[in-house]
Amino acid sequence: MLELTNYLPPELLMALKTWDTNVLFITIASFFAWIIWKIVYHRLEVLVSKTRFHWDDLTLQAVKTPISTLIWCWPATISLGFVLQNHITSKLDWLSTLKLLLIIAIFIWIVLRMINNVEEYVLSQKTRDETTVQAIAKVARLFFFVIAALSVMQAFGLSLSGLLTFGGVGGLVVGLAAKDLLSNFFGGMMIYFDRPFKVGDWIRSPDRQIEGTVERIGWRMTIIRTFDKRPLYVPNSVFSNIVVENPSRMLNRRIKENIGIRYNDAAKVAIIVEEIKSMLENHVDIDSNQTLIVNFNAFGPSSLDLLVYTFTKTVNWIRYHEVKQDVLLKIMAIIHSHDADIAFPTRTLVFDAPNPEETAQTAISLAQ
Incomplete structure (x- = not known):
């Protein structure tokens, strides 16, 4: 073995001695890890298809692409560190931050895919109210987006306590500047939780010229399709100030x-x-x-x-x-x-019979 290594180029010998820091070997290892994940995924796919529960299918579908991405991106960050450390003498603390951001991104990606899968599955069953399901899914997405944003800020070294203190003051300024946007947001929350109507309902308002079928309820506006097939975009804040009639629930x-x-x-x-x-x-x-x-x-x-x-x-x-x-x-x-009939508008005119003497006198006067 020692005699064989004597015939190898010095560069290859150095690469073999530092195989754990070599980008090529890390890439090859990533490839084999990805192949193993593909095999494991297909095995798990066969197993979950035999169960009567759908949640395991939804979970497996949610983690498929993010895990594959993690298998390639995590070794890539390590390789990037090994490549750059030979050219940069300073300590690369940002690599640990990059890895933390990658973990946060993968976690949020899996959670959002899971929320989307569950939402589509529940809506396809048609056993739950569509508006309620969409509202819960949107609130869940918003919650995890906020968690992700706070985690990213903390990863960059920002103080969350100072950020929240600043947010209290800045929130007042933003609230005054964007009061219409906030009123539409809370108007949408009112529609989701009070549920005066849902997607598919026919609604109308005697206060405004609003009538049609609800197509979509968003955070800022509601889309209503009128009976002449025109889309009507109504800000959600409008519904807190008008009377809405829902004939679909009669x-x-x-x-x-x-x-x-x-x-x-x-x-x-x-x-x-x-x-x-x-x-x-x-x-x-x-x-x-x-x-x-x-x-x-x-x-x-x-x-x-x-x-x-x-x-x-x-x-x-x-x-x-x-x-x-x-x-x-x-x-x-x-x-x-019953030999009767439906009436139609009629008018009867009654004329008085003329007096013969008055008629004769009128004729004589006209002759003269």
Whole structure:
């Protein structure tokens, strides 16, 4: 072995003696570590696919890329230190800081990937409220971003106590300068926790010209898609000052109609009212547990007005109109079955019969 080394170049001999500080050997070791991680990952992937729980799948997916990155980047920082220490005589304290920053970045990366995976999985199950899930995920991301920022500041040697003291004074200045941004932020928090509406709800405001379907609830603004398919961007602070109606949460839809019968059919009004009421009580799409009114309501200018007031079981807008059409057609059939008819606006003019003597005198005066 000693005789073999005598034939090797001096540079190679030096590299073999300092193999632990050689970039080439560190890179090769990183490559083999990466191969081992790939094999271990595929083994774990097979194991977790056989379990009934999904959290292990989500966790494994979250750590896959960050661990691979760490396997390459951690030896890279060591190699960088070995390369530079031959050219820089000062102590490289910043290498330890760089390694600490790498650990913080990898940890936050894994946590954020885990939050994203859990959010997507929970939303795909459609067993939780979408707005609540998104709110919890955003708060979790914000929390870990703040933790990461504080950790990075501490890694650079900043005093957190001094930083928090400065933040108390600076926060007041920033709050006054960005009060609209903060009001929108807290308006978004109010929407998330009070939940007056959620993504997918149809909302409208009688105070503002706001009506449409909620597409997204952000920290600063809410996106509403109007019924003519235009996007409406509403700052969240607006919702703390207006009344918001949420028709998507109604339990029933109301049918309220005034139907006029001809005055000639006055004798048939009572029986028509009874049959209409009976029809509604037995209608499969009418909620008989809600208020149901069918009455002769008023003497109109040209009709006897009947009030029909009831509620459908469905809240779907299209289905509601189908039920309403069916009800109105059945009411019309009941009226016609009694040889009655629906009134339409009419006017009767009465002329007094002329006096013959006055007519003759008028004719003589016109002839003269």
